[in-house]
Amino acid sequence: MAEPVLEVAGVTAGYVPDLPILRDVSMRAAAAAVTVIIGPNGAGKSTLIKAIAGLVPVSAGQIRHEGTAITHIRPDQMAQHGMAYVPQTDNIFRSLTVQQNLDLALRRAGPEATARLDRLHTRFPALADKRAARAGALSGGQRQMLAVAMALATAPRTILMDEPSAGLSPRAAQEVLEMARGLTESGVSILLVEQNVSQALRLADHCYILAEGRNQLDGPAADLLGDSVVAEIYLGGKRLRVGA
């Protein structure tokens, strides 16, 4: 890999001192690519994303973004490092309107706020149509689009997304994942946690598998899609051929 945009090197991290959830985890995300993290429930996928975002203390190892050490950043410093985080749950304000959610996300955008809002409305026409609606009244897919739009409001170069397709219909899930893929075309790098393993592997460039807080396996997503062991464990026992 060329110089990765995001690098996690030997990270040990957890919520409580002396009780590590992640142990010696390493991963690299390439620029303008989709890097996906999969693994069973409780494997530490969200914890890894939160450690990168400064929400879980890191007790060993290093995290670098664009060559800068961000191991111990505060969550509110993410935007100034060109990063944004879309949490797994509670990622929008349901009682506020779509517009109010976007205004909150744009509050530090200064004079660029209007132009950014226009771009977000162009990218997400459904959000433009529903700007006056309460965010809680949106469909599941639209809520995830709003959460991603709020992340994009800070003009990040790297976005961390934690299971953006969870709870969505297969079609809405596909739309959200394709939207994530589309962002890489404008140079954004995506680190994505996904439970829709086969969809994620078809769309991602590189995949890391975590299990019990440790690296289990990684490789080009297309290779993992064709791997019989991965198919057995994560794809319901059906061996999938790339392009099938």
Ligand SMILES: Nc1ncnc2c1ncn2[C@@H]1O[C@H](COP(=O)(O)OP(=O)(O)OP(=O)(O)O)[C@@H](O)[C@H]1O
């Ligand atoms: N706030 C917390 N405080 C203490 N332990 C936590 C906290 N959040 C998660 N954990 C523990 O950390 C471990 C990893 O959880 P994590 O949420 O990272 O898993 P995950 O891979 O994202 O799972 P899922 O697929 O269910 O989202 C689990 O044992 C979980 O119980």
Ligand SMILES: [Mg+2]
């Ligand atoms: Mg999780």
